[in-house]
Amino acid sequence: VQTLHVLGSPVLRRQAGAVRAVDDEVRRLVDDLFETMRAAKGVGLAANQIGVARRVAVVDIGEEDPPPLVLINPVILERSDETETAEEGCLSIPEIFGDVTRAARVVVEALDRDGRTLRTEASGYKARAIQHEIDHLDGVLFLDHLSAVKRNLLLSKWKKSRKGQTGYLK
Numbered sequence: 001v002q003t004l005h006v007l008g009s010p011v012l013r014r015q016a017g018a019v020r021a022v023d024d025e026v027r028r029l030v031d032d033l034f035e036t037m038r039a040a041k042g043v044g045l046a047a048n049q050i051g052v053a054r055r056v057a058v059v060d061i062g063e064e065d066p067p068p069l070v071l072i073n074p075v076i077l078e079r080s081d082e083t084e085t086a087e088e089g090c091l092s093i094p095e096i097f098g099d100v101t102r103a104a105r106v107v108v109e110a111l112d113r114d115g116r117t118l119r120t121e122a123s124g125y126k127a128r129a130i131q132h133e134i135d136h137l138d139g140v141l142f143l144d145h146l147s148a149v150k151r152n153l154l155l156s157k158w159k160k161s162r163k164g165q166t167g168y169l170k
């Protein structure tokens with residue numbers, strides 16, 4: 001289980017670099033992401049959130065089949081015109097939630113843990129989680145999708161909740 005980086009940590013704003021080859025180091029990163037995500041009871045985690053600016057993320061919304069999703073160098077090939085708005089949170093911005101509008105359905109292509117190219121179609125909550133995690137790899141947080149008014153409100157709430165805490169590791 002790795003240390004989570006929270007809002008304010010510069011790595012969360014970095015554009016993560018592509019993975020060149022899915023080697024043991026990358027597989028270890030995938031395993032670390034799963035373990036850290038599960039320990040924090042999240043449904044997804046991106047490498048930036050544990051301080052690694054590489055294009056690796058995992059999503060597990062609790063389905064039995066298909067298995068949890070490993071996203072290495074993910075690319076969204078299709079986004080539905082239809083959108084959905086629902087409440088989102090983020091392990092890097094604990095206890096802060098906001099309504100985010102996203103594509104209702106996406107088709108994503110990525111390498112899996114074995115370096116194979118895998119295409120996944122997802123809708124609803126899973127599509128939302130995939131878009132949220134890929135945003136992280138581009139240094140984007142769910143707050144960025146909100147209106148300035150709403151974002152500032154949540155940021156002041158965040159600052160209040162952080163009172164007395166220093167550093168950006170959790």
Ligand code: ZN
Nearest residue numbers: 089090091092
């Ligand atoms: Zn997040």
